[in-house]
Amino acid sequence: MYAIIETGGKQYWVTPGEIIRIEKLDAKAGDQVTLNALWSASGEPEGNNPAVAAKQPSAKVVAEVLRHLKAPKILVFMKRRKKAYEKMRGHRQQLTEIQIKEVQLS
Numbered sequence: 001m002y003a004i005i006e007t008g009g010k011q012y013w014v015t016p017g018e019i020i021r022i023e024k025l026d027a028k029a030g031d032q033v034t035l036n037a038l039w040s041a042s043g044e045p046e047g048n049n050p051a052v053a054a055k056q057p058s059a060k061v062v063a064e065v066l067r068h069l070k071a072p073k074i075l076v077f078m079k080r081r082k083k084a085y086e087k088m089r090g091h092r093q094q095l096t097e098i099q100i101k102e103v104q105l106s
Helices: none
Strands: 002-007 010-014 017-024 031-042 060-070 075-082 083-090 094-104
Touching: 010 017, 031 094
Parallel strands: none
Antiparallel strands: 002 010, 002 031, 017 094, 031 060, 060 094, 075 083
């Protein structure tokens, strides 16, 4: 089974047992969260032919929160030529690591 979920403005292709990092969720480590699936199917896709999969629009994905962490720092450098203007900023995105437990087809 596999599904496509959307969280944090991004879409992820997930299968049971997979561990992924998504934008921070309001849940404690060890909690179970339920995410709505945009698209899901049972069985495995054969090559580049996803037509084997049946669309399940009302499926849900159950995941367990493993931990919260920060992504590596991204440096943002701004400069205006000939104006003696330079600014350096950094950003570290808050992430949540989850493990997909199951895809529930309704």
